[in-house]
Every structure is written in C-alpha cells, then in structure tokens.
Amino acid sequence: MVHTEEITISALPAIAVLLPLLSTGPVSFARGAISEGFRDYLAIGVSVITFLAVMAMIPTLMGGKIIEYVLISKEVTPVEIAFRVDHLGLIVAIASSFVWMLATIYSRGYMAHEHAKDRYYSFMVLTLGAMMGIVLTKNLFALYIFFEMMTLSSYVLVIHEETKEALSAGKKYLFISIGFGLFLLLSILVTYMMAGTLNLDQIGILPHEAVSKLAYGTLFFAFIAGFGTKAGMFPVHIWLPDAHPAAPSPASALLSGVMIKAGAYGIIRVIYNVFGPELVSEIGVNTILAILAGITIFLGSAVAISQKEIKRMLAYSSISQIGYVILGAALLTNDGLKGGIFHIFNHAFMKGCLFLCAGAVIHQTGLRNIDDFGELGQKMPVTMLCFTIAAVSMIGVPPLNGFVSKWILCLGAIEAGNIVLVLFVAVLLLSSLMNAIYYMPVIIKAFFGPKSKEPVEKVDPELSMLIPIVALALGCLIFGICANLPLSIIELAVHTLLLR
Amino acid sequence: MEPVHSIRPVLAILASLICAALIVITGERRRNLREFWTLFASLSKYIIVASMFPLVYHGGVYEFVGHTIVPGIELSFRVDAFGMFFAFLASMLWIPTSIYSIGYVRSLHEHAQTRYFFAFAVCMSSVIGIAFAANLITLYIFYEMLTMATFPLVIHKETPEALCAGKKYLAYTLTGGAFILLGTAITYVLTGTLAFADHGILMDHGTPEMLRALFVIFVIGFGVKAAIMPLHGWLPSAMVAPTPVSALLHAVAVVKAGVFGLIRVVYYIYGVDLMRELGLGLPLAVAASITIIVGSVLALKQDNLKKLLAYSTVSQLSYIVLGAALLTPSATAGGIIHIANQAFMKITLFFCAGAIFVQTGKKNISEMNGIGKTMPLTMICFSIAATGMIGVPLLCGFITKWYLCVGALEAGYLIFIGVLLVSALLNVAYFFPIIYNAFFMEPEKGAKMHNDPNWWILLPIVICTLGVVILGVTPSVPYTPLRLATIIVQQVLG
Numbered sequence: 001m002v003h004t005e006e007i008t009i010s011a012l013p014a015i016a017v018l019l020p021l022l023s024t025g026p027v028s029f030a031r032g033a034i035s036e037g038f039r040d041y042l043a044i045g046v047s048v049i050t051f052l053a054v055m056a057m058i059p060t061l062m063g064g065k066i067i068e069y070v071l072i073s074k075e076v077t078p079v080e081i082a083f084r085v086d087h088l089g090l091i092v093a094i095a096s097s098f099v100w101m102l103a104t105i106y107s108r109g110y111m112a113h114e115h116a117k118d119r120y121y122s123f124m125v126l127t128l129g130a131m132m133g134i135v136l137t138k139n140l141f142a143l144y145i146f147f148e149m150m151t152l153s154s155y156v157l158v159i160h161e162e163t164k165e166a167l168s169a170g171k172k173y174l175f176i177s178i179g180f181g182l183f184l185l186l187s188i189l190v191t192y193m194m195a196g197t198l199n200l201d202q203i204g205i206l207p208h209e210a211v212s213k214l215a216y217g218t219l220f221f222a223f224i225a226g227f228g229t230k231a232g233m234f235p236v237h238i239w240l241p242d243a244h245p246a247a248p249s250p251a252s253a254l255l256s257g258v259m260i261k262a263g264a265y266g267i268i269r270v271i272y273n274v275f276g277p278e279l280v281s282e283i284g285v286n287t288i289l290a291i292l293a294g295i296t297i298f299l300g301s302a303v304a305i306s307q308k309e310i311k312r313m314l315a316y317s318s319i320s321q322i323g324y325v326i327l328g329a330a331l332l333t334n335d336g337l338k339g340g341i342f343h344i345f346n347h348a349f350m351k352g353c354l355f356l357c358a359g360a361v362i363h364q365t366g367l368r369n370i371d372d373f374g375e376l377g378q379k380m381p382v383t384m385l386c387f388t389i390a391a392v393s394m395i396g397v398p399p400l401n402g403f404v405s406k407w408i409l410c411l412g413a414i415e416a417g418n419i420v421l422v423l424f425v426a427v428l429l430l431s432s433l434m435n436a437i438y439y440m441p442v443i444i445k446a447f448f449g450p451k452s453k454e455p456v457e458k459v460d461p462e463l464s465m466l467i468p469i470v471a472l473a474l475g476c477l478i479f480g481i482c483a484n485l486p487l488s489i490i491e492l493a494v495h496t497l498l499l500r
Numbered sequence: 501m502e503p504v505h506s507i508r509p510v511l512a513i514l515a516s517l518i519c520a521a522l523i524v525i526t527g528e529r530r531r532n533l534r535e536f537w538t539l540f541a542s543l544s545k546y547i548i549v550a551s552m553f554p555l556v557y558h559g560g561v562y563e564f565v566g567h568t569i570v571p572g573i574e575l576s577f578r579v580d581a582f583g584m585f586f587a588f589l590a591s592m593l594w595i596p597t598s599i600y601s602i603g604y605v606r607s608l609h610e611h612a613q614t615r616y617f618f619a620f621a622v623c624m625s626s627v628i629g630i631a632f633a634a635n636l637i638t639l640y641i642f643y644e645m646l647t648m649a650t651f652p653l654v655i656h657k658e659t660p661e662a663l664c665a666g667k668k669y670l671a672y673t674l675t676g677g678a679f680i681l682l683g684t685a686i687t688y689v690l691t692g693t694l695a696f697a698d699h700g701i702l703m704d705h706g707t708p709e710m711l712r713a714l715f716v717i718f719v720i721g722f723g724v725k726a727a728i729m730p731l732h733g734w735l736p737s738a739m740v741a742p743t744p745v746s747a748l749l750h751a752v753a754v755v756k757a758g759v760f761g762l763i764r765v766v767y768y769i770y771g772v773d774l775m776r777e778l779g780l781g782l783p784l785a786v787a788a789s790i791t792i793i794v795g796s797v798l799a800l801k802q803d804n805l806k807k808l809l810a811y812s813t814v815s816q817l818s819y820i821v822l823g824a825a826l827l828t829p830s831a832t833a834g835g836i837i838h839i840a841n842q843a844f845m846k847i848t849l850f851f852c853a854g855a856i857f858v859q860t861g862k863k864n865i866s867e868m869n870g871i872g873k874t875m876p877l878t879m880i881c882f883s884i885a886a887t888g889m890i891g892v893p894l895l896c897g898f899i900t901k902w903y904l905c906v907g908a909l910e911a912g913y914l915i916f917i918g919v920l921l922v923s924a925l926l927n928v929a930y931f932f933p934i935i936y937n938a939f940f941m942e943p944e945k946g947a948k949m950h951n952d953p954n955w956w957i958l959l960p961i962v963i964c965t966l967g968v969v970i971l972g973v974t975p976s977v978p979y980t981p982l983r984l985a986t987i988i989v990q991q992v993l994g
Contacts, residue, residue, distance in 0.1 A: 392648070395674075397644050397645075397648060398573075398640070398641040398644055398645070399569070399641060404569060404570055404573065406681075407570070407572065407573060407681070407685065408570060410681070410682070410685040411572065411685055411688065411689060414685055414686055414689040415689060425682055425685065426682070429678040429679075429681065429682055430678070432678060433671075433674055433675055433678055436670065436674050440667075440670060444655070444663065444666070448652070448655055448658050448663070448666075449658075450658065451658075480569070481567070481569060482569075483569045483570050483573075484568075484569070484570065487570055
C-alpha cells in the first residue's frame with residue numbers, strides 16, 4: 001500500500017538548524033565586539049527563535065502534512081541537502097529546543113562566575129544546531145554528519161571545567177563516541193549500497209531477503225552500536241556516567257535530557273525507516289534489542305542506588321530511562337512505540353528539571369553529596385519542591401507525566417503477546433520501584449531530615465535560574481494531566497512509522 | 501434507575517484539597533484559623549457526601565464523567581452504594597478525628613503541625629477519591645496519592661525509627677501499587693475498559709489460567725494495604741506515627757482502602773459468577789483465615805499497646821476479606837458491615853491509647869496497672885470497644901460475626917465458623933488482661949495520678965463508643981450500615 005503524504009515546502013526547518021549553526025561565530029565574538037551581556041542575550045535569543053521556529057511547524061504537521069525544504073538541490077551537488085520534518089522529528093525537536101532554551105536562560109545565572117564563557121555559549125548554540133539537524137534532516141547520511149558534529153561540539157561542553165577529571169571524562173567520551181561512530185558510518189555505507197537511497201521518508205528501505213538473516217542482524221547491531229553509544233545503552237554506556245556529571249549543570253541537563261535522545265531517535269529511525277518493522281521482526285533482532293534495553297533499565301537503576309553524588313546518580317538514572325525508550329521502540333507494537341516516543345518527550349522535562357535543580361543546589365550551597373542534603377527543603381524550598389515533582393514523576397506516580405508514559409509502555413508490552421516481551425512489564429514496574437529507592441532518600445533528607453534549632457536562611461537561586469526549573473516542573477504536571485497535547489502528534493508519528 | 505450527573509463527587513474530593521491549601525497558607529502563626537480549616541473541611545465534606553446518601557440509598561447512582569488523559573486513563577467518578585458506604589464512613593469519622601487531632605497535637609506540643617494537618621486533609625481527599633472512583637485507574641491514581649500523602653504522617657516524628665518505618669511503608673505500598681498497575685494494564689488490554697460494573701467486566705475474556713494469575717496480581721496489590729499476611733509487615737511499624745494517624749488512617753482509611761479495592765476487584769471487575777467459575781473464592785478465604793488466626797496470635801505477644809492494636813487490625817481486616825471471599829449474600833453483607841463496625845471499634849481503641857499516652861506518656865501495657873481508676877471514662881470506653889471486638893451481643897462486633905457465621909453455613913464451609921470462634925477466644929486472651937489490669941490491679945506506689953484528658957480528646961472517644969453501642973443495639977433500623985450493605989449485596993449478588 002502506497003501512502004501518499006502531502007508535502008508542504010517551508011523554510012522553518014532550515015531556520016531552526018542554520019540559525020544556531022551560523023550564530024556560533026557571532027556569539028563567540030559578541031563580548032569582544034559589544035559586551036558580555038549582549039553575548040548572553042544573543043545566545044538566549046538564538047535558542048528562543050529556534051524554539052519558536054519549531055513551534056511554528058506544529059499547525060502544519062497537525063494538519064497531517066509533512067514539511068520538506070531542499071537547501072541545495074541535486075543539480076548543484078551530488079548529494080541533495082534537504083530538511084524533512086515528520087511527526088517523530090517534530091516531537092523530539094519540540095522537547096529538545098524547549099529544554100535547550102531554558103538551559104540557556106539558566107546559564108546566565110549559573111555561569112555568571114565561570115571562566116571561558118565565550119567558548120561555552122558559542123558551543124551551546126553550535127550543539128543546538130547539530131541537535132536540530134539530527135532530528136530535522138531528510139537523509140540518513142546528513143543525520144550522521146550532524147550526529148558526529150554534536151559529539152565533537154558537546155565534547156567542549158563536557159570538558160568545560162578543565163579539571164583533570166573533566167578532561168579524562170571527555171577523553172573517554174570522545175574516543176568511545178568516535179570509535180563506535182565508525183560503525184555507524186560503515187553501516188550507512190552498506191545500507192546505501194544495498195538500498196540505493198538513504199532518505200528517511202519511507203518505511204523500510206532495505207530489500208527483503210537480499211542477504212542472510214545473519215548479515216542483516218550484523219548490520220542492525222552495527223547501527224545500534226553507533227546510536228546506542230550516544231543513547232547510553234548497555235553495554236556501550238560506560239562513558240556516560242563520567243561525562244554527564246563532569247559538564248556544567250545546564251550542559252548536563254542537555255546531555256542527559258536531550259542529547260542522549262538523539263541516540264534513541266537514531267535507533268527508532270533505524271528500526272522503522274531503514275529496516276522497517278516487518279524486516280526487523282522477520283530477522284528477530286527486536287527481541288535481542290529489547291533484552292539489551294531491559295538490562296540497561298536494570299543496570300542503570302541498580303548502580304544509581306549506590307551513588308552518593310547527586311549528578312552521578314542522575315546520570316545513571318538517565319541510562320535506565322533511555323532503556324524505556326529503546327524498549328518501547330523494540331516492542332514493535334502501537335502502544336510500545338507511542339510510549340517510547342512519549343518517554344523521549346517526558347524524560348526531557350523530568351531529567352532537565354532534576355539536573356537544573358542539582359545545579360542550583362551546587363551553585364547556591366556547593367553541596368554535591370546527597371548525605372549533606374539535610375535541611376535543604378527549608379533552605380531552597382522552591383528548588384527542592386520542583387526536584388520532588390520531577391523525581392516523583394520519574395518514579396511514575398500519577399498524575400505526573402512519567403506515569404503516563406509508563407502506562408502506555410506497559411500496555412505496549414502486554415499487547416506484544418510474545419511471552420518474552422510481556423515479561424518486560426515486570427521490568428518496567430520493578431524499575432519504577434528502584435527509582436523510588438534512589439529518589440525518595442533525597443526528598444526525605446531534604447524535607448524530613450534532622451534539623452538544627454537556628455532559623456535557616458533561604459537561598460533559592462536568582463530568577464534566571466528559578467524560572468527554567470519551575471517551568472520544567474510545571475511541564476511534568478501539565479503533560480501528565482493534558483497528555484493529549486503531545487500525544488496527538490505522537491499518534492500521527494506512530495501511524496506513519498508502524499501502521500502504514 | 502438512570503445515573504444522575506452531578507459534580508458533587510468532585511466537590512467532596514475538592515473540599516479537603518482546597519482546605520489543605522488554605523491550611524498551608526494560614527500557617528503556624530494563626531493556629532486557630534488553621535484548625536478552623538480542618539474542621540470546616542471535615543464538616544463540609546461530610547455534608548456533601550451525606551447529601552448524596554438518600555438517592556444512593558434508594559438504588560440511584562451519581563456519575564461524573566471527567567477528563568480522559570490518554571485512552572484507558574479516564575478520571576471519572578461514580579457514587580454507587582458501596583462507594584457511598586466507604587465515603588460516608590470515612591468522612592463521618594474524620595470529624596471526631598479532627599477534633600481529637602487538635603487536642604492531641606496541642607497537648608503534646610508536636611512540631612510541624614501545619615504539615616500534619618495538610619497531609620491529613622490530602623489523605624482524606626484521596627480516600628474519597630478511592631471511594632467514588634468509577635474505574636480501576638481512577639482508583640489507582642487516588643490510591644497512590646494516598647500512599648504519598650500518608651508518608652509525611654508516618655515519619656512525622658522524624659526520629660530514625662520513624663524514618664525507618666516510613667521507608668518500610670513506602671517499600672510495601674509502592675510495590676503493592678506496582679502490582680495494581682500491572683493488573684489494571686492487563687485488564688485494560690483484555691477488555692478495553694476499566695469501569696466497575698455490578699456483575700464484573702472480565703466474563704468471556706482471556707483464558708482461565710490468565711484470569712487466575714491476574715487475580716493473584718490484584719490480591720498481592722491490594723493485599724498490602726489490606727494487610728493480608730505475609731504482606732502486613734508495614735502496619736505494625738507504621739504505629740510510630742502520631743495516634744490520630746494510626747486511628748483514622750491505619751485503622752480506617754488506608755487499610756480499608758486496600759480492602760475496598762479488593763472487594764471492587766472481586767465483585768465489580770470479576771463478578772460473582774466468574775469468581776465461582778474460576779474457584780477463586782476459597783483460596784482467598786483460606787489466606788484470610790490464616791491472617792485472622794496468626795494476626796491474633798501475634799497480638800498476644802505485644803506489650804506496646806499500639807502494636808497490639810495494629811496486629812488486632814491485621815486480624816480484623818481479614819474478617820472483611822473472608823466475608824467477600826465466601827461469595828454468599830450473608831457473608832458479603834457481614835464483610836461489608838465489618839468495614840464500618842471495625843472502624844468504630846478500632847478508632848475508639850486507638851483514641852483511648854492516644855489519650856493514655858497524652859496523659860501519662862505510657863505506651864506499654866505492663867505500665868498501665870490501675871489506670872482505670874484514674875482515667876475511668878477513657879478506660880470504660882476502651883473496655884466497651886474491646887468487648888465489641890470480641891463479639892459480645894449488643895455491641896456491633898457481634899453483628900459481623902453473626903452474618904459471617906451464617907455466610908459460612910450458606911457456603912457450606914463449617915471450618916470458617918471454627919476460625920471465627922478461635923479468633924474470638926484469642927481476642928479475649930489479648931484484650932481482657934488490659935481491662936483487668938486497668939481496673940483491678942493497684943497502681944505502683946508513688947506513681948503520679950492522672951485524670952481523664954480534656955474534652956477535645958474525650959469527646960471523640962465518647963462519640964465513637966456510642967457508635968459501637970448504637971450499631972450493636974439497633975443494627976437494622978433504616979439508614980444503618982447493615983441496610984446499606986444489604987443493598988450492595990442485592991446489586992452484586994442479585
């Protein structure tokens with residue numbers, strides 16, 4: 001069945017990608033040319049416009065159309081450079097650009113006394129451009145280029161502190177990402193040779209039964225190795241717990257809340273657009289992928305329990321949560337995919353909020369160790385309240401957004417019918433209990449821990465930091481109650497990817 | 501009768517939620533106004549719930565179709581006879597508990613009183629939400645909300661012991677919650693609906709093996725709060741909470757929410773016919789019987805009065821489960837009225853334990869010799885409630901036992917009558933020494949003399965004791981729990 005989709009031509013995706021990419025230079029020279037404040041506001045302005053450009057695409061896509069924009073046609077270059085925004089790309093772009101905008105605003109307060117801010121801000125906008133490129137491009141090869149670009153530019157954010165630890169974390173990050181990135185390049189080349197195209201506008205570009213199942217399986221896992229590294233999937237997650245906490249907190253929020261989603265997004269594209277659900281279930285690799293995702297979920301949570309440092313704990317929690325997304329994608333059911341994509345969206349809010357809260361605590365009090373968090377609820381009531389909302393949402397308590405994606409994922413796993421996959425319902429529920437084991441102590445410590453007699457001073461951070469935190473926490477609540485807003489887009493995405 | 505659309509179920513939930521916000525805004529500095537909000541919330545909630553009583557009593561149903569978050573997650577409310585039974589009971593008992601709470605925390609100069617009253621109000625909203633839920637997912641949402649809202653009350657003292665109990669509480673209840681969610685999701689995939697129906701929704705869906713497994717999942721899930729052994733471990737630990745919390749929440753609201761959910765599953769998700777077909781009643785009845793006996797035996801060994809009452813609660817809750825599991829009209833009625841009867845008796849007992857603690861600072865039974873002479877009114881009420889527990893006629897516990905015994909005969913399982921008799925004897929064995937020591941032993945020489953507490957504390961005790969007597973003497977006048985229970989039985993078994 002050939003599905004004809006209506007295509008609208010619009011320059012909005014080009015703006016969302018090129019504006020931040022091209023602003024890198026101006027941002028890095030803005031302080032020298034004009035003033036420090038101008039540089040900060042320029043970076044914030046770029047992120048706001050990017051977000052608005054993404055939001056402006058919503059009405060067109062809600063109308064069931066797809067946006068395409070050819071930047072350089074085939075008549076000029078051998079490979080066409082084009083953008084394509086479908087519903088999957090849009091939903092990831094919305095969450096990413098929104099969290100990015102808030103993290104940039106937050107940076108103004110958080111980074112006020114840091115060094116090398118020119119570098120920081122210019123690489124923030126560069127990485128934003130790369131991220132937008134990944135989700136808005138039409139072509140798998142272009143996706144790869146943006147993907148590598150994001151790796152390189154986020155490396156600069158990881159090592160920002162320039163301490164010995166940060167540098168070694170950065171080194172690990174760079175070597176592993178680029179190393180496994182080569183697998184990605186190789187598998188893209190093989191795909192191109194077999195399929196003759198790398199466009200992401202079809203379901204399953206690889207021909208059925210062209211090669212053996214084993215060969216296809218190898219190709220599949222070469223892809224997974226490449227994208228899974230960035231996603232923090234077991235067993236290629238090893239760089240993540242060092243790199244995410246090493247970065248300054250707003251960058252950690254982006255690394256954990258947004259950038260690992262680029263990997264998950266890539267995996268969804270590989271399963272549904274490159275291989276197609278039929279071929280994947282034919283060669284049976286989705287079960288293996290689901291098992292790997294299950295291990296990722298468990299491992300991340302289990303290690304998070306033993307962490308004492310807040311940011312490291314959050315990083316391990318991200319590993320576990322990305323497992324939900326990959327699991328959802330690997331189930332190959334309607335609700336599974338829906339829950340997975342929704343979790344990309346929700347986790348951006350939850351983890352973004354948690355990292356920004358952790359950053360606020362570090363910035364205001366210098367505390368990193370959870371054991372020292374006593375009385376924090378009295379000292380920083382607003383921050384810790386938002387932390388609590390996001391953490392409880394992580395645990396999956398209704399009516400917050402984490403609950404909704406967990407519910408849909410559970411339905412998806414039961415729907416799969418296959419007994420191995422049904423077992424993953426238990427994995428999901430057990431993992432949410434494990435989340436409670438490591439998040440509740442933080443909350444209890446902060447609000448109910450032993451108190452000293454003297455009245456405590458309130459040290460909630462300044463507004464530029466507080467507003468992003470509150471906005472993300474409210475997001476957790478709003479998208480828990482009005483889950484239909486993002487889900488209406490996600491349903492269209494699932495419809496294109498799975499049911500066509 | 502056609503369901504009546506009404507916003508009143510939502511109002512009943514919101515009444516205490518709004519007051520919870522007002523309590524926080526008012527804060528510690530204007531304590532009297534803050535306490536006014538608590539009393540106002542409990543009264544207004546009771547009035548709203550009571551206003552729906554007449555129609556429901558005559559077989560009507562109120563409905564409120566709410567917001568659908570995603571397919572399957574629909575927040576809707578439905579006030580049927582069973583929901584009304586639980587909501588009416590909980591909202592009625594919240595009034596004396598509020599009065600008692602105020603007296604209790606002020607007498608003991610408790611810290612963080614605003615947090616205490618706030619959490620209490622949120623708990624009551626959740627309980628009414630559970631009672632009025634029209635489907636499993638709404639019930640689950642309020643069930644989890646109840647867990648979260650009770651937690652600050654359990655760890656109120658913030659001592660290491662309290663924090664440890666809190667951890668245990670969360671571990672048990674969140675695990676239970678996860679099982680309920682699992683069961684709910686499976687039910688939804690099987691049937692495509694989660695709405696409670698008088699004769700169940702699972703008939704003709706799924707294989708028998710699957711339905712049996714699903715039932716086990718539900719029993720584990722709700723069994724945690726219903727304290728079915730071996731899932732009861734959190735309840736005795738949670739006794740570290742302030743006494744009004746133990747009284748209303750851990751003897752009435754929270755544990756009954758578990759039992760309520762279980763009965764909803766048995767009669768409104770599975771339905772009597774399916775339960776009989778699958779043969780699920782008997783195993784549940786056996787589990788309940790074991791809990792009844794073992795809970796009572798464990799109560800025998802306790803010296804801490806509140807711990808003893810906690811084990812007694814464990815045992816008594818399973819009377820309700822037993823009644824539901826026997827699947828006969830009288831047994832079901834007996835189980836359901838025990839929700840009310842046990843509530844009145846146990847809340848009285850806890851109130852008395854709290855009164856003793858406030859006046860003397862004593863927690864252990866071995867220190868309470870001769871206390872009946874100095875605190876006569878308190879100990880008389882205690883004795884009445886304890887005698888009711890044993891099942892002496894003219895007190896409400898007897899009514900339960902009578903119906904349960906008749907129900908066991910109807911079902912043809914005489915063994916359960918034996919269970920009830922053994923349990924009554926065990927009740928005598930652990931309650932009578934307390935009464936005997938209080939009235940007939942001499943207090944230690946040189947011990948300070950204490951009087952009955954002030955009327956903030958004493959009045960709720962007396963009111964609840966009157967309830968125990970009235971429900972025992974006139975069980976079948978109109979509008980009593982027994983009548984309502986009969987209506988429920990007609991709906992689900994008729």
